[in-house]
Amino acid sequence: MPATSLRSxxxxxxxxxSRGLTSAEAAARLAEYGENLLPAPAAPxxxxxxxxxxxxxxxxxxLLAAAVSLMVSEAEDAIFIGVVLLAxxxxxxxxxxxxxxxxxxxxxxxxxxxTVIRDGQVQEIEARLLVPGDLVxxxxxxRVPADLLLVETNDLLCDESLLTGESLPxxxxxxxxxxxxENLTAGKAFAGTLVTRGRAKGIVTATGLSxxxxxxxxxxxxxxxxxxxxxxxxxxxxxxxxxxxxxxxxILIAVGLSRGLAWSDLFLMSVGLAVSAxxxxxxxxxxIALAISMRRMARQNVIVRRMPAVESLGSCTMIATDKxxxxxLNELTVTDIRLPDGTDLLLDAGMDLDACDIRGCxxxxxxxRNRAARxxxxxSLPNEGSLKQDADGWKGVGDTVDVALLAAARKAxxxxxAVADDYPLIARIPYEPDLKYAASFHxxxxxxxxxxxxxxxxxxxxxDRMDVGKAIVPIDRETLLRQxxxxxxxxxxxxAFAEGEVRATAENELLGNNHLVDLVFLGLAGMQDPIRxxxxxxxxxxxxxxxxxxxxxxxxxxxxxxxxAQAGLQFRPDQITTGxxxxxxxxxxxxxxxxxxxxxxIYARVAPAQKLAIVLSLARTGHFVAVxxxxxxxxxxxxxxxxxxxxxxxxxxVAKESADIVVTDDxxxxxxxxxxxxxxxxxxxxxxxxxxxxxxxxxxxxxLLAIPLGLPMPLLPVQLLWLNLVTNGIQxxxxxxxxxxxxxxxxxxxxxxxxxFDRLMIRRIILSTLVIGIGGFAVFYWLLQQGYEVSEAxxxxxxxxxxxxxxxxxxxxxxxxxxxxLSFFGNPLLILTVIMAQVLHISAMYIPWFRxxxxxxxxxxxxxxxxxxxxxxxxIVTELDKWRCRKNA
Numbered sequence: 001m002p003a004t005s006l007r008s009x010x011x012x013x014x015x016x017x018s019r020g021l022t023s024a025e026a027a028a029r030l031a032e033y034g035e036n037l038l039p040a041p042a043a044p045x046x047x048x049x050x051x052x053x054x055x056x057x058x059x060x061x062x063l064l065a066a067a068v069s070l071m072v073s074e075a076e077d078a079i080f081i082g083v084v085l086l087a088x089x090x091x092x093x094x095x096x097x098x099x100x101x102x103x104x105x106x107x108x109x110x111x112x113x114x115t116v117i118r119d120g121q122v123q124e125i126e127a128r129l130l131v132p133g134d135l136v137x138x139x140x141x142x143r144v145p146a147d148l149l150l151v152e153t154n155d156l157l158c159d160e161s162l163l164t165g166e167s168l169p170x171x172x173x174x175x176x177x178x179x180x181x182e183n184l185t186a187g188k189a190f191a192g193t194l195v196t197r198g199r200a201k202g203i204v205t206a207t208g209l210s211x212x213x214x215x216x217x218x219x220x221x222x223x224x225x226x227x228x229x230x231x232x233x234x235x236x237x238x239x240x241x242x243x244x245x246x247x248x249x250x251i252l253i254a255v256g257l258s259r260g261l262a263w264s265d266l267f268l269m270s271v272g273l274a275v276s277a278x279x280x281x282x283x284x285x286x287x288i289a290l291a292i293s294m295r296r297m298a299r300q301n302v303i304v305r306r307m308p309a310v311e312s313l314g315s316c317t318m319i320a321t322d323k324x325x326x327x328x329l330n331e332l333t334v335t336d337i338r339l340p341d342g343t344d345l346l347l348d349a350g351m352d353l354d355a356c357d358i359r360g361c362x363x364x365x366x367x368x369r370n371r372a373a374r375x376x377x378x379x380s381l382p383n384e385g386s387l388k389q390d391a392d393g394w395k396g397v398g399d400t401v402d403v404a405l406l407a408a409a410r411k412a413x414x415x416x417x418a419v420a421d422d423y424p425l426i427a428r429i430p431y432e433p434d435l436k437y438a439a440s441f442h443x444x445x446x447x448x449x450x451x452x453x454x455x456x457x458x459x460x461x462x463x464d465r466m467d468v469g470k471a472i473v474p475i476d477r478e479t480l481l482r483q484x485x486x487x488x489x490x491x492x493x494x495x496a497f498a499e500g501e502v503r504a505t506a507e508n509e510l511l512g513n514n515h516l517v518d519l520v521f522l523g524l525a526g527m528q529d530p531i532r533x534x535x536x537x538x539x540x541x542x543x544x545x546x547x548x549x550x551x552x553x554x555x556x557x558x559x560x561x562x563x564x565a566q567a568g569l570q571f572r573p574d575q576i577t578t579g580x581x582x583x584x585x586x587x588x589x590x591x592x593x594x595x596x597x598x599x600x601x602i603y604a605r606v607a608p609a610q611k612l613a614i615v616l617s618l619a620r621t622g623h624f625v626a627v628x629x630x631x632x633x634x635x636x637x638x639x640x641x642x643x644x645x646x647x648x649x650x651x652x653x654v655a656k657e658s659a660d661i662v663v664t665d666d667x668x669x670x671x672x673x674x675x676x677x678x679x680x681x682x683x684x685x686x687x688x689x690x691x692x693x694x695x696x697x698x699x700x701x702x703x704l705l706a707i708p709l710g711l712p713m714p715l716l717p718v719q720l721l722w723l724n725l726v727t728n729g730i731q732x733x734x735x736x737x738x739x740x741x742x743x744x745x746x747x748x749x750x751x752x753x754x755x756x757f758d759r760l761m762i763r764r765i766i767l768s769t770l771v772i773g774i775g776g777f778a779v780f781y782w783l784l785q786q787g788y789e790v791s792e793a794x795x796x797x798x799x800x801x802x803x804x805x806x807x808x809x810x811x812x813x814x815x816x817x818x819x820x821x822l823s824f825f826g827n828p829l830l831i832l833t834v835i836m837a838q839v840l841h842i843s844a845m846y847i848p849w850f851r852x853x854x855x856x857x858x859x860x861x862x863x864x865x866x867x868x869x870x871x872x873x874x875x876i877v878t879e880l881d882k883w884r885c886r887k888n889a
Contacts, residue, residue, distance in 0.1 A: 148202025314678020491562020492526030701773030
């Protein structure tokens with residue numbers, strides 16, 4: 001039974017609120033509401049995965065051809081087709097199954113727990129056993145296990161970035177009597193969010209699918225509205241092939257009937273030609289091309305969960321990326337210090353805190369650390385966070401601002417424990433939004449020192465002097481406020497610091513706000529969620545590849561613009577828009593929203609539901625959209641984009657399950673790797689299509705020339721099957737494994753509506769079809785004129801077509817580059833398969849069963865030479881066409 005929300009009458013009142021539920025009540029509610037779990041996606045069985053491999057128009061045509069072959073007692077044709085389809089199904093099944101297992105391996109195996117009060121006792125239970133009405137205890141560093149209504153709070157801050165995209169923690173409090181949306185949100189803690197500071201008690205109001213996370217999970221369970229670009233193009237390609245084969249077959253049947261040929265012979269010929277013209281090896285070649293790219297991407301820490309997503313990423317024209325945790329580290333960090341005398345100090349953003357440097361202009365590292373030390377001491381004392389080091393590095397517990405300040409102090413050589421020992425704590429004033437500062441009082445010898453951190457405007461008013469290095473001088477408030485504004489304009493969150501000495505007090509006098517006077521202003525610290533080091537180069541590579549990047553974030557526009565500029569995004573001021581603008585555009589209609597998304601490239605203050613609307617709008621405007629993200633709020637957009645890319649290390653399980661691709665190291669640059677591999681895969685698929693289509697069309701042209709002119713059938717149906725399903729079939733698989741040519745990221749992305757058969761492909765197919773088809777017809781006609789028997793002429797013509805396909809395979813290794821400029825051994829599998837094709841055909845000439853079935857016979861060396869010379873014509877014509885392409889480029 002799915003979990004549901006707690007009704008208001010179920011909330012414990014009075015004494016029960018402090019004692020929680022009884023074990024009996026909890027058991028009854030567990031039976032009523034169900035476990036506190038999101039439904040895990042049901043893994044499809046091997047049978048279902050296997051059957052899914054046959055959902056393709058190309059395969060439907062082949063199945064029809066196999067059925068017709070059986071009806072006319074041509075079992076060989078049906079067997080050949082069946083073997084190919086079975087092999088394709090097995091390969092696709094294993095690839096999809098292995099990709100699913102790799103994605104499953106990303107799951108965290110640890111079972112989350114929750115601290116509750118039951119039967120009046122504090123207990124730790126598995127989070128899945130929580131029920132509405134449970135009284136839950138929250139503490140800094142833990143995750144909220146379910147949606148809670150807060151009943152007690154003590155300086156509670158929650159990081160809700162996974163839900164809202166906002167990088168700064170949200171302050172929580174007991175809800176006030178008014179019913180405003182802001183008050184209701186502040187009075188609740190949401191499942192999956194992180195407690196960064198303070199403690200609280202809350203009553204569970206929703207579990208499972210009824211939580212905020214659960215509702216998003218229900219949304220992403222819907223069928224995706226976007227199809228992978230490869231599937232769209234292949235559907236169009238299949239329609240073209242089906243119509244072409246159908247029309248050509250009807251023409252041949254009409255001509256044959258006019259010549260008085262038997263209906264049964266014409267029907268068998270049509271089936272054979274249909275099999276020859278349909279690239280039945282294409283599904284296998286596509287699977288191989290995508291599987292190879294999947295393996296290459298896996299070595300780059302990229303797990304592909306759905307095979308077509310490999311090519312989809314290569315097709316994308318727009319990346320809509322989250323900011324927090326994707327472009328940034330999702331770790332608030334002190335990056336800048338501005339001292340009152342105008343000195344700027346820069347702090348390294350690394351997390352090896354003992355190895356990071358503080359730098360200043362025209363000063364040594366030691367001098368820079370000394371200049372920063374006084375300010376950072378004031379930052380580490382009125383501080384309730386802590387730093388701990390384990391095998392994985394430094395971990396912070398507490399408010400993200402406090403942790404960032406402690407990390408900065410550590411970089412200056414100030415260890416928290418040592419500073420605390422030197423300045424024993426006497427009293428503390430916790431941070432409150434109304435106060436806009438925090439302070440702590442410490443014993444130092446016979447004196448009491450006070451250290452304050454908080455809003456620059458507030459601390460500037462508290463101070464009457466400022467530290468300019470070698471002297472303490474009267475404060476210059478205008479200069480300090482100007483410094484603060486300069487830092488804020490760069491997208492930094494600015495805090496100020498001050499210190500002072502408390503005047504002698506009465507023995508029982510409490511230390512408090514009235515003692516925060518006549519302070520010495522120490523300077524400003526600028527904090528930000530730093531850009532991942534690899535991001536600027538990755539965005540530059542995307543731009544070079546013709547892929548646009550848009551940033552979608554919950555942060556305010558000024559911060560979003562500053563982060564975008566640091567990340568390397570190029571944008572104009574009018575390309576910055578907000579969630580409010582998106583809302584108004586949505587209300588005005590889809591056309592208005594589409595007009596907005598055509599222009600905008602930075603979306604700030606965006607609500608989770610709006611991200612999906614933006615992605616769908618970008619798709620409507622003609623983009624193939626890739627979406628990146630790691631939070632629950634990203635999941636719907638990841639699900640419905642053309643390709644969703646989730647971050648695996650810090651990403652939520654909901655995000656990873658929604659995505660097509662998971663980047664296990666959270667490296668944004670891996671997206672560029674994926675684009676290159678996707679383009680390589682599509683390029684290889686085009687090479688296979690070119691080879692298969694050209695040779696199939698050439699065989700059909702051969703018949704279209706021979707039958708109307710009264711010549712006998714050039715090749716028997718079984719010979720056509722041998723040519724296409726055996727000799728040709730093993731070479732296209734190798735061609736699908738071609739390595740990148742090196743210029744994949746220098747080409748513009750394919751236009752979204754660009755068909756597989758573009759102008760270059762059509763011209764190349766026409767040229768190859770004419771050379772092979774007319775050349776084969778000319779050789780067949782010449783052989784008959786020279787007195788060769790029809791069976792002998794067919795024997796040599798079949799050999800010629802095997803050679804044509806061998807040479808054509810090499811010419812298709814690149815669409816524009818000369819085959820002679822490519823490394824001959826760059827694709828050793830290709831060489832092996834060409835040799836295998838020749839060995840198979842030569843063997844068939846000598847093995848009795850094959851020889852009799854295929855009507856083959858050995859030929860002389862002179863005849864081999866003639867066939868080889870004729871086959872080389874396709875190499876000459878193709879090389880000339882490639883030279884023309886390069887010249888006109």
